Amino acid sequence: MQKIRIGVLSTAKIGVQKVIPAMQQADLCEVTGIASRNLKRAQATADKLSIPKAYGSYEDLLADSEIDAVYIPLPNHMHVPWSIKSLEAGKHVLCEKPIGMDAEEARTLLSVSKEYSGQKISEAFMYRQHPRWKRTVELVQSGAIGELKAIHSFFSYYNDDPENYRNSADMGGGGLMDIGCYSISLSRLLFDREPVSVHGELEYDPEFNTDRLASGLLRFEGGTSVFTCATQCYKDQYVKVFGTKGKIEMDWPFNPDFTKTQRLQVVIDDEETIEEFAPVDHFTLQAEAFAKSILEDKPVPVSLEDSIKNMKVIDAMRD
Numbered sequence: 001m002q003k004i005r006i007g008v009l010s011t012a013k014i015g016v017q018k019v020i021p022a023m024q025q026a027d028l029c030e031v032t033g034i035a036s037r038n039l040k041r042a043q044a045t046a047d048k049l050s051i052p053k054a055y056g057s058y059e060d061l062l063a064d065s066e067i068d069a070v071y072i073p074l075p076n077h078m079h080v081p082w083s084i085k086s087l088e089a090g091k092h093v094l095c096e097k098p099i100g101m102d103a104e105e106a107r108t109l110l111s112v113s114k115e116y117s118g119q120k121i122s123e124a125f126m127y128r129q130h131p132r133w134k135r136t137v138e139l140v141q142s143g144a145i146g147e148l149k150a151i152h153s154f155f156s157y158y159n160d161d162p163e164n165y166r167n168s169a170d171m172g173g174g175g176l177m178d179i180g181c182y183s184i185s186l187s188r189l190l191f192d193r194e195p196v197s198v199h200g201e202l203e204y205d206p207e208f209n210t211d212r213l214a215s216g217l218l219r220f221e222g223g224t225s226v227f228t229c230a231t232q233c234y235k236d237q238y239v240k241v242f243g244t245k246g247k248i249e250m251d252w253p254f255n256p257d258f259t260k261t262q263r264l265q266v267v268i269d270d271e272e273t274i275e276e277f278a279p280v281d282h283f284t285l286q287a288e289a290f291a292k293s294i295l296e297d298k299p300v301p302v303s304l305e306d307s308i309k310n311m312k313v314i315d316a317m318r319d
Helices: 013-023 039-049 058-062 076-088 103-116 131-141 175-191 282-295 304-318
Strands: 004-009 029-035 053-055 069-072 092-096 121-124 148-158 197-204 211-220 223-230 232-243 246-251 262-268 271-277
Touching: 004 013, 004 058, 004 282, 013 029, 013 039, 013 069, 013 282, 029 039, 029 058, 029 282, 039 053, 053 058, 058 076, 069 076, 069 282, 076 092, 076 103, 092 282, 103 304, 121 282, 121 304, 131 175, 131 232, 131 246, 131 262, 131 271, 148 175, 175 211, 175 223, 175 304, 197 304, 211 232, 211 304
Parallel strands: 004 029, 004 069, 029 053, 069 092, 092 121, 148 223
Antiparallel strands: 148 232, 197 211, 211 223, 232 246, 246 262, 262 271
């Protein structure tokens, strides 16, 4: 079976702890190399995760002809520059969300990507690959809960570490960019259109100058989506979807426990059912979907056009 050989740009925590181990469980790809600006760090991570190759620079990895694609978990301000360098090096790209610092930068990436039509590039919104989310989309789009009217979502954690890039404004930190983007993405996914108006209320950390509490109101034709994200709040996650005939509720919709059965509460015409989904790692499913898009020359899981639309909403909330 042909596999896509993936190189990882950086030893970022999300990659080392979550994404790389999940990729290594996929059938259609393999993690061939990992790069760091510190060769010893790259070698130590490669040894720990049984990755064949380690590189002391991102450029060295991109120069390796035995790497087909790259996964980019770098800080937000580096997403577009290194996505462009990866495309120029002939690599396919799976880049962490958000795709860029703003919509304008994302449009620059789209423009460059058109010069490299033979390479795929996708934003890593892994949640969309989970069967629980695919079922939610199916229920909404089929009209099972009636006409979609409202979405409520919440995502929070506590992080006041000044050394963490999520608390650096220059590096694209803040809750809206890190986790609020999920609520925006799912709202556009379920309504299957773009909001006609966007309103945001943001509270900024006085030291970091990043948003630590952000609430958004997105008005769509026919309904609304409201959400809150926070980076200095007790951790929690939920999504509630309301239609004219029923509702859907999901706990821990973005970072579920991959070892446990996941539940979806569905109420239709006052009749409640609990749908259960076998344990699965959506990072593995994301890797499979991305690799399949390359091997079969099919559309990527999340297009740059879709990513730009998500960034436009983030920009509007910050205005």
